[in-house]
Amino acid sequence: MTKAQLFDQIKQKKSYLCVGLDTDIQKIPQHLLVEKDPIFEFNRQIIDATHQFAVAYKPNIAFYEAMGAKGWESLQKTMEYIPKECFTIADAKRGDIGNTSGLYARAFFDKNSSGLDFDSVTVAPYMGADSVTPFLDFPNKWVILLALTSNGGSKDFQNLRLEDNKQLFEEVIRKSQEWATDEQLMYVVGATKADMLTHIRTLAPEHFLLVPGVGAQGGSLEEVSKYGMNSHCGLLVNSSRGIIYASTDKDFAKVAGEEAQKVQVEMEKYLNLYLS
Numbered sequence: 517m518t519k520a521q522l523f524d525q526i527k528q529k530k531s532y533l534c535v536g537l538d539t540d541i542q543k544i545p546q547h548l549l550v551e552k553d554p555i556f557e558f559n560r561q562i563i564d565a566t567h568q569f570a571v572a573y574k575p576n577i578a579f580y581e582a583m584g585a586k587g588w589e590s591l592q593k594t595m596e597y598i599p600k601e602c603f604t605i606a607d608a609k610r611g612d613i614g615n616t617s618g619l620y621a622r623a624f625f626d627k628n629s630s631g632l633d634f635d636s637v638t639v640a641p642y643m644g645a646d647s648v649t650p651f652l653d654f655p656n657k658w659v660i661l662l663a664l665t666s667n668g669g670s671k672d673f674q675n676l677r678l679e680d681n682k683q684l685f686e687e688v689i690r691k692s693q694e695w696a697t698d699e700q701l702m703y704v705v706g707a708t709k710a711d712m713l714t715h716i717r718t719l720a721p722e723h724f725l726l727v728p729g730v731g732a733q734g735g736s737l738e739e740v741s742k743y744g745m746n747s748h749c750g751l752l753v754n755s756s757r758g759i760i761y762a763s764t765d766k767d768f769a770k771v772a773g774e775e776a777q778k779v780q781v782e783m784e785k786y787l788n789l790y791l792s
């Protein structure tokens with residue numbers, strides 16, 4: 517999917533919501549456990565209930581890998597089920613020496629090889645250029661590079677000052693722009709770091725940002741939108757637990773749909789206010 521197509525979706529749905537499919541067998545409603553594939557059944561109902569309010573879905577790969585071969589099968593079925601207009605993110609946080617990264621890229625991007633055809637994958641920048649560029653060899657596919665993450669531990673490395681007093685995450689954003697344009701590269705910035713967004717927009721004015729950390733982690737959608745939005749929105753704001761586990765009862769899908777709609781209504785307001 518191109519950047520223009522993503523912005524078209526955002527305008528059509530008046531939403532920049534990404535629903536996180538962090539589907540945990542221990543958290544899904546009990547009544548689904550009798551299904552042949554409870555994880556897929558849960559995702560199917562969540563997608564049915566939320567897709568009119570969401571422009572993207574982000575399965576966190578850990579939740580599927582932890583279930584072995586069955587988990588990969590549930591993931592493949594989920595990917596087949598997500599409506600084609602939605603942007604898909606493999607939240608896998610990969611990155612390794614070049615030839616290995618190439619295989620990670622095939623795992624998420626090359627349907628003929630792995631059965632998976634994600635639009636994007638999250639990548640850790642720590643190993644540098646040759647660990648990231650193999651993902652960029654796939655046309656129309658995106659790298660979403662971890663820049664300033666939402667967790668407390670992000671300060672251990674990402675805020676370290678370099679010799680020129682720049683913080684490490686700033687250098688990640690600067691250096692990575694030598695590898696790809698904003699047509700293929702996005703950054704992860706946690707909603708819990710919304711106070712940094714004005715500054716981040718000076719470093720990456722045109723890029724889309726994937727912003728996790730609203731909902732369960734307490735980040736503010738209003739602040740993210742106010743300080744992070746650009747002329748083509750430039751934001752995909754993820755909520756996982758806040759939507760998919762809003763109810764853990766038989767009504768889980770209906771309640772998830774209602775939560776997604778609430779977020780969409782708020783996003784519509786911010787699109788009207790802050791789209792420059």
Ligand SMILES: O=c1ccn([C@@H]2O[C@H](COP(=O)(O)O)[C@@H](O)[C@H]2O)c(=O)[nH]1
Pocket residue numbers: 536538576607664665666667704705706728729730731732733754755756757758
């Ligand atoms: O900085 C980051 C990067 C990734 N994540 C992931 O996003 C979701 C957030 O889930 P919630 O339930 O909405 O808190 C989850 O998959 C994380 O692994 C992040 O939170 N922060």
